[in-house]
Amino acid sequence: MSQYVYKLNEIPGFTHLMLNQSPNIFFKKIINITDTKTKNNQDYKIISYDSAYLNNEHVLTYGIFRSIVVNSVNDVVSFFPPKKMKFTDFHKRNPDFNNIIVQEFVEGVGINLFWDPTIGITGGWEIASLDDVGCHVLYSVEDNKSLRDIFMDIIQQKNMDIDSLEKRYCYHFIIQHPVFGLIKQLDQHELFLINVFEIVNTGDHTVNVFTVDYSGMKETQNFTHLKFPKVYHFTSYQQLNDDFTSIPYTTMGLHFTDNNGRQCKLINPNYEYVKYIKDSNMFDIDIFRHQYIYLCLRKEEGKVVDYLTNHYLNRKHFLFFKKHLYLFTQTLYLNYIYCYVKKEIKLSMYSDIYQLHLKLIHQIYINELKPVKENIKKKTVIDYVNTLSPEMLMYLLNYQYLDSSYMSESSVAIAN
Structure with missing residues (x-):
């Protein structure tokens, strides 16, 4: 894994801030500085960009200040x-997909664990979220727990000894806990180690943040019960495009990093769909009724447009239904290619419902296409899906989200 450095003093205005001088006007406009005090009476500043003023032009500069904590002696x-x-900007800077690390974009709440030498006499560990140091604010009213309580509970469950950690590092974790209302169903609380940073403060208030390769830490006793983002081995943007829509909905998306530390993310459209209907309280009879109406109307040309003319408020829902049907069709096509053409995945690896339709599509190849020396194309699968009844499509589009025993085998397997 490539290491890189974020040189904070190269951002205009940061050096003045660290020297307790007035930064430039633009820095003041785009950067928020929040004074905060923990329950232990430790004073901190949180430096973060204001998303209302941060545009694409400044993502690689002021975008570094997503959340930086400065202690009482002005050390980061x-x-x-x-x-x-x-993603489009990232693609332009990395057109050849060389030296790009692709990992799972993990769903959950981010938290940093860091050592502050100004705590007490000899220093101490502290935690921070994006907008809070100490994290004592009540997070779950039902459980009467703060984010700090939740983090410490998980640390204890994972047998993690904080005091044995390397103090010169800042550790960035993602917490997965039922109280966060995640899409993924959890059997137990999880803690992912996402990044490790070494923050170097010098006497002249120069601050450099180095990324640390933590691959060697995974097997140490402190981290054996933690999780780490899944790594994907894509070799081209074309492969990424082919496989992306087949990632299981329980995976939030993909995270990309180039060898200069530039990052981007792609949110999984399957995840987006489930989150949309969950956040909209749409797991009810009414939304399925609208989906069924859409699937019936699309059978006749022009009927969807006519319906939306008089039911405009359903337009947003219908767009999601259309997108979701496209994703299902794309996945079915790719599953056929991986199974019958590339022969990389056995038919038995798919769920029963996918096996049935893959077999039926293959019968089209055997009976209609093979005799005339043609192959299954995406258009073939689109035409096949269009022959399915609205009732069958209702089942195909929704069973995986409503069945808690559904496993990712029904989607294309992506090499890890």
Whole structure:
């Protein structure tokens, strides 16, 4: 894994801030500085960009200040991963997909664990979220727990000894806990180690943040019960495009990092769909009724447009239904290619419902296409899906989200 450095003093205005001088006007406009005090009476500043003023032009500069914590002696002690670029901008800077690390974009709440030498007499560990140091604010009213309580509970469950950690590092974790209302169903609380940073403060208030390769830490006793983001081995943007829509909905998305530390993310459209219907309280009879109406109307040309003319408020829902049907069709096509053409995945690896339709599509190949020396194309699968009844499509589009025993085998397997 490549290591890189974020040189904070190269951002205009940061050096003045660290020297207790007035930064430039633009720095003041785009950067928020929040004074905060913990329950232990430790004073901190949180430096973070104002998303209302941060545009694409400044993502690689002021976007570094996603959440930086400065202690009482003006040393940076905590560093959150920077803001991510748009995928299109990332692609332009990395057109050949060389030296790009692709990992799972983990769903959950981010938290930093860092050592502050100004705590007490000999120093101490502290935690920070994006907008809070100490994290004592009540997070779950039902459980009467703060984010700090939740983090410490998980640390204890994972048998993690904080005091044995390397104090010169800042550790960035993602917490997965039922109280966060995640899409993924959890059998137990999880803690992912996402990044490790070494923050170097010098006497002249120069601050450099180095990324640390933590691969060697995974097997140490402190981290054996933690989780780490899944790594994907894509070799091209074309492969990424082919496989992306088949990632299981329980995976939030993909995270990309180039060898200069620039980052971007892609949110999994399957995840987006489930989150949309969950956040909208749409797991009810009414939303399925609208989905069924859409699937019936699309059978006849022009009927969807006619319906939305008189039911405009359903337009947003219908767009999601259309997108979701496209994703299902794309996944079915790719599953056929991986199974019958590339022969990389056995038919038995798919769920029963996918096996049935893959077999039926293959019968089209055997009976209609093979005799005339043609192959299954995406258009073939689109035409096949269009022959299915609205009732069958209702089942195909929703069973995996409603069945808690559903496993990712029904989607294309991506090499890890």
